[in-house]
Amino acid sequence: MELLWILIKIIIVFAVVMLHVMYATYFERKVIGHMQVRMGPMRVGPHGILQPIADGLKLFFKEDIIPTVADKKVFYAAPLICLISALSAVAVIPFFQGFAIANINIGLLYIFAMSSLASYGVVLAGWSSNSKYSFLGGLRSSAQVISYEIAMGLSLVGVMMLAGSLNLTDIVNAQMSSSWKIYLIPQIIGFFVFVVAMLAETNRTPFDLPEAESELVAGYCTEYSGMRFALFFMAEYIGMIIMSCLAVVCFLGGWSGPFEVPGIPFFWFLLKVYFFIFFYYWVRATLPRYRYDQLMALGWKVLIPLALFNIVLTGTIKSLFG
C-alpha cells in the first residue's frame, strides 16, 4: 500500500513537473518577448499556447544526427545523465505539509549531489561530441561547477544552522515556528549568494558560459539534435524548477503564506516558485554575460568569502541570542 502511494505520488509529481517544463519554455519566450517589445510565439493556437507541443513534436520527429567521430556510448549516455539526475532531485522537494515523494533526512545534501551529477552529463557531452566548441563548453562547465557548488553549499549552511536539520520539511516547519517566519530576513547575505550561485548552477544568463551561443555556437550541445537535444533542454528547465523550489523551501518559508488558501495547500509554494522562474527570465532579458575567468573570480573571490562570513555571522547571532 505504501509502495502504491509512492508510485502514485511519483506519477503525479512527474506529470506536474513535465507540464511545468513544457510551459516554462513557453512563458520564457513570452515574457522575454514582451520585455523586448515583441510578442513571442503567436502562431500555434491562440497566442501560441500550443507552441510547446509543436516544439516537442518537431524535436521528437527530427533526424537524430550523431557525429561519426563521436564517442557513441558516452554521447548517448550524457543527456540521460543530465535528465535523470535532474528528475531524481525532485523526489525530496516538499510541495506542502507531508507531501514529498521521499522525506529523507539528508534532503539538502541529496539535492546538491544530484545537481552536481547533472554537470557530469554536460562535461561528458562536451567531451564525447569530439567537437572543439563542445569541448570548450564542457571544460567551462566543469570549471563552473567547482566554483559554484561550494558557494551554494556554504550559503545554505546558515539555513541549516538556524533550522538544525537537513530535512527540507523540517526546515520549512522550523521557519514557520521561528520569529521571522521566513529565513530571508536573517539570511539575507546567504540568500544573495544562493541566488547568484543558483543562476550559475543552472547555466543561465549571466552565467550561461557552457552554451554561450555567441562564443561557442551552442557549447556542449552543439552536436546534439532532435530528442537528445530536447533531453538537455528539459534537464535545464527541471534544474531551474528544482533550484527555485530549493530557494523557496530554504529562504521563503515553503508552503506557508500570510493566510491559508482553502483547498489548495500548495498555492503559496507554487506562487513563490513561479516568481523565481520569472526572475530567471527577467535576469536573462536584462544582463550581459560574464567572461569565463571573471565568473571564476566572482565565485572564488566574492561569493565564497561572503558565504563564509555569513556562516560566522549566523553562528555569532545564534550563540548570542540563542
Added chain:
Amino acid sequence: MKIQYDTRKKLAERIFLIEILKGLALTLKRLFTKSVTVQYPKERKKLFPGFRGRHALIRDPNTQATKCVACMRCATVCPSRCISIRFSVDKKTRARKVNSYEIDALRCIFCGYCEEVCPVNAVVLTEEYEYSDYTRDPFHFDMDRLLKNWDEFLDKNKVDQDKYRNPFLRPRGLSLGDLPAGKRIDVPEEWTYEGQVIWKDGKAVSAKEAASE
C-alpha cells in the same frame, strides 16, 4: 571633444547593484508596454508609393498593349543587364515595334534605373514583394507575364490606374523642363519642383508658401 565618463561607483552602488536594478526596472516596464511587432501574414505594413518590388509593364488602357517604344534606354542603363528587348523597325515610318521584352528578375538588383529613365513610363517596379517560387523559371518575365504583373498589382491593391502615381514615373523635385514629355504627368503638388518642402517654425511647409508669407 574628449569623452567624459566616470565608471567608478559609490559604495552604495557597489553593494546594492543599483545599475543592475535600474536595468531590471526598465525591462519590467517594457513588459507592460505595447509591442511593436507587425504580425506579418495577418497584418501588412502599408508600403510607400514607389517601393521597388516586382517588375511590370504598364498596360496602355487604350490599346491593351505595352506602352514601350523600344528606345532601349532601360536595357542600356541596367547595371546588371537583366533586360533584353527585341524590336523591329518599320522601314517606311521608322517606327519601332517591340517584339519581345524580357526581364530576368533573379539577375535584377532593383535599383529602379529602368523606370526612372523610361521616357514613356512603360516599365515600372510595383509594390508587390511576395512572389517567391520553387523553381527559377517563373522569375524569367516575358512581356505577357510583365503585363499580367501590372494587372495583378492593380487588382490586388485596388489601384486605379489613372490615379496611381509612382515617384519614379515623375521623379520628385525636378522641374518640368528637365523631364521628357512622357514623364510630365500630374503629381501631387508636393512632388513638383515648385512645391518642394522646407522646414519652417516646427513644421514642413512648401517653399512657395514660405516665400509668400
Added chain:
Amino acid sequence: MEPLEIAKKVRDRYPSEFIEAYEHRSQVGIVVKKDRIVEILRWLHDDPALQMNHLADLCGVDYLNKKKVRFEVVYNLYSIPQRHRLRVRAQVPENDCQINSVTEIWMGANWHERECFDLFGITFNNHPDLRRVLLPDEWEGHPLRKDYPLDGGGKRWSGYEEVVEKSKKLREYDFYGLYQDPTKKAGQKDARE
C-alpha cells in the same frame, strides 16, 4: 604644407628617383621610381614637417598598352597632424614585377599589399605574409590585370569540377528529389539540368 611644396622637396631630396609631379582636381601626386620607394616613404612618414602618418590607401593600377611602364603602385598618404595629402605613384615594370614592402612603416599596409599581390600579381619583397587574401589560394591569374577577361575567359578555377560533382551527388537529397513540378509533364527535363 602645400602639397606642391612637398612634391618639390621630394624632387630636391631624391632627384634620381623623381619622375614627375602633377596636379589634378587640386590633388597633387608624384611619380617615382620603385627602387628606393621605402626610403622615400619613410622620410615622408618620419620628417617632422611632413608627418605623413596615415596610409589612406595603397593599390595597384595596370596601364596595359597605355604607358611604357605597365604597373603602378599608388600610395595615398595623409598627415593627420599636418592635414595635408600627397599621392605617390611608384612605377613597376612588367618584366620586374616586384617592389619593396612598406609594412615596416605602416602595419596597416600588410593587407593592402596582399590585396595588390592577389589582384595584380605585384610581388612585395620583405612582406611578412604574402598570400592571396580575397581569392582562393589556388586561383590562377590576377583578375584586375587588364588582360584578364571579364568573364574569366572560360577558365575554371581548380576545384570547380569537384564542386560540380559534389552538387550532383547531393542533388538526390535535394528538395527537388521529392518535389514534382505540377506544370511540367512527366519526362520533361528539369530546367536546371
Added chain:
Amino acid sequence: MPENRVESKGIVKEDIAYEPYTIAMGPQHPATHGVLKLNLELDGETVLKCTPHVGFLHRGVEKLAENLSYAQTLPLSDRLDYIASMANNVAYSIAVERLLGIEVPVRAKYIRTIVMEMARLTGHLLWLATHALDIGAMTVFLYCFRERENLLDMFEEIIGARLTTSYTCIGGVRQDITGHFLESLYAFTEDFPSKIAEYETLIDKNRIWLKRTQGVGIVTAEEAVSLGLTGPTLRGSGVDYDVRKHMPYDAYPYVDFEVPIGSKGDVYDRYRCRMEEMHQSNSIIRQCIEAMPPGPIRAEDAPDLVMPYGVQKEVAADATFSSGVIKLVKDRHRYMDGDVYVAAEVPKGELGFYFVSDGRGVPYRMHIRAPSFIHIAALSFLCKGQMVADVIAVIGSVDVVLGECDR
C-alpha cells in the same frame, strides 16, 4: 605545429610537447558578423594567434566598375556596407563629382547630409545591437532594431527601398524628400536621445558590461594610426581624425558638431565614442532639417544616367529620345585623364574611392578603400593574448561588415 617554447599570459613554458588548440571561428558562426573566418590558436582559452580569412563574399566590384559607367556603378556601392548603404552612395557620388568637377546644388547637399547621418544612425544602431548581443545583452538588440526600423521606413518613403537604396546620383539626389518624411524624421530626432538613454540604462554602467569591455582589445594611438584604423575605432584611441572635419564635404562645413575622442583605446572607449556619435548625428540631422533651403536637387551639368557606353552611337543617333531625364553632358572635356582619391566618413570609418580616369565615361580603375578590410586586418593584432570571449567583444567593437571588406 609543435613548438617547444610557448609564451602565454607572461609565463614561458619551455621544452614541453605542445600543440596549440586550433579553432576555426567562422565563416558560419553567430558572432562573426557575416562570413568572416578567424583561425584561432588557443592555449586554454587564451588566443595565441588569430588569423583572419576573408574573401567569401568577393564579388569583384572593382573589376565590374571598369566595365560600367559611373552612374551604373552606384547601385553596386549599396552592396558594400549594406547596413548603411546611403552613406556609401554619398561617398561614391562625392568621389565621382570630384573626378568630373561637378558642383552639387545646396539643397542636394543638405539632403545628402541628412541621409548620411541617418545611415550613420542605422549603422551604429546595428553595431550596438549586435555588439550587445555578442556580449549577451539580448534586449538591447531588439530595442535598437525598433529604432532602426523607423529609419528604414523613412528610407523607403523617399526612395522605395529599405536596404539597397541607391539614393544619390552623380550631381545630386534622385528624388526630393517629402513633407511627411521631414516631419517623421524631426519627430524621431526629438525622441531619439531618450532611446539612447534606454540602451545606456541596460549596459552603460552595468558591472558585467564594464568588466567585459574595459581593458580589452587595447590599441594605442600610434598603433592605431599605423594599422590604418579609421572612424570611431581610431578615435577611441584618442586620435582626432574625422573626414567630416578634415576634408569637409556636402553640408558638413555648414553644421556645428563635435567629434568624440576616447582615451584608452579599449572596447569600452570605442563603445562610448559611437554612443556619443549617435547624439552628434542626431543634432546634425536637426540642424540640416532646419537650415535646408529650397532649390534644384541635381546639378545642371550632371552626366546622363544613360551614359552612352557601348551603345553610345545608337542612342545618340535617334533624335526622338534626346531629351532624357537628366541632360547629357555637354562638355566632354570633363572626362579627362587623371586620378582622384576622395574619402567620406561612413559609420565604419573612412570609405575612400580612388579613381583613375582615361577620358571615357567608364572608370579606368576604381579602388575602394574599405575600412572594414583594414579593420579586419588589424584583428590579429587586437586579439592577440585575449580570451575567446574577448575576441567576440573585439570583433564587435571594431565594427566590421564583410560586404565592404570583400567587395
